[in-house]
Amino acid sequence: xxxxxxxxxxxxxxxxxxxxxxxxxxxxxxxxxxxxxxxxxxxxxxxxxxxxxxxxxxxxxxxxxxxxxxxxxxxxxxxxxxxxxxxxxxxxxxxxxxxxxxxxxxxxxxxxxxxxxxxxxxxxxxxxxxxxxxxxxxxxxxxxxxxxxxxxxxxxxxxxxxxxxxxxxxxxxxxxxxxxx
Numbered sequence: 006x007x008x009x010x011x012x013x014x015x016x017x018x019x020x021x022x023x024x025x026x027x028x029x030x031x032x033x034x035x036x037x038x039x040x041x042x043x044x045x046x047x048x049x050x051x052x053x054x055x056x057x058x059x060x061x062x063x064x065x066x067x068x069x070x071x072x073x074x075x076x077x078x079x080x081x082x083x084x085x086x087x088x089x090x091x092x093x094x095x096x097x098x099x100x101x102x103x104x105x106x107x108x109x110x111x112x113x114x115x116x117x118x119x120x121x122x123x124x125x126x127x128x129x130x131x132x133x134x135x136x137x138x139x140x141x142x143x144x145x146x147x148x149x150x151x152x153x154x155x156x157x158x159x160x161x162x163x164x165x166x167x168x169x170x171x172x173x174x175x176x177x178x179x180x181x182x183x184x185x186x
Contacts, residue, residue: 006031006054006172007047009165010158011130012068015081015092017160018153022060024164024181029056031172034073049169056168058181068168095131159184 006029016022031051052073058066080094088104093113100113117125117132120139128134137153144151153161167181 006051006056006068006070006165006169007049008162009056009068009070009168010161012070013161013164016060016066017157020060020062022062022064023160023183024058024066025061025183026059026178026180027056027164027168027171028176028178029054029168029171030176031169047169051169051172054168054172056164056171058164058168068165070165093131156184156186 013024017024031054033050033052053071054069056068058068060066080096080098081090081092083090085104088102088107091098091101093100100110102108102110116136120135124135124139126132126135128138140153141151163184164181167179171177171179
């Protein structure tokens with residue numbers, strides 16, 4: 006949970022919501038290949054952590070960091086009362102939208118044409134690196150703040166630090182500090 010941005014970014018980056026409270030549990034397997042992580046600068050005894058977060062709009066979000074998972078854990082899932090959206094997962098899980106008014110999409114729309122031709126290639130993490138690089142350089146050229154500024158970065162990172170602390174306290178619900186401009 007000390008680096009949860011692959012999970013928290015799905016909510017913060019899409020909705021602009023902020024995590025306000027968290028209860029998180031952790032698990033560690035003494036026979037895990039990640040056992041060496043227990044003797045680290047972060048004093049992290051866990052291979053797996055799952056946090057239930059509350060947002061500033063009173064929504065709930067589950068964030069998992071599973072270092073010991075077969076199908077990986079990087080996948081956004083939006084479960085609402087009218088629609089559900091499942092992004093394709095890094096472990097091979099399929100893309101899917103369901104609900105009465107769901108668009109008839111078989112795949113996520115292609116956004117590559119929004120990038121300069123030199124950046125239209127897979128760069129890891131679902132191709133996100135080229136988009137992040139383009140946004141950062143465009144912000145410099147246009148003399149503006151990037152979409153992910155220090156406050157967005159804190160909104161994506163600090164909840165995981167607090168979630169980890171909650172795990173160390175047996176799942177105690179803790180308040181996530183807020184940082185704003």
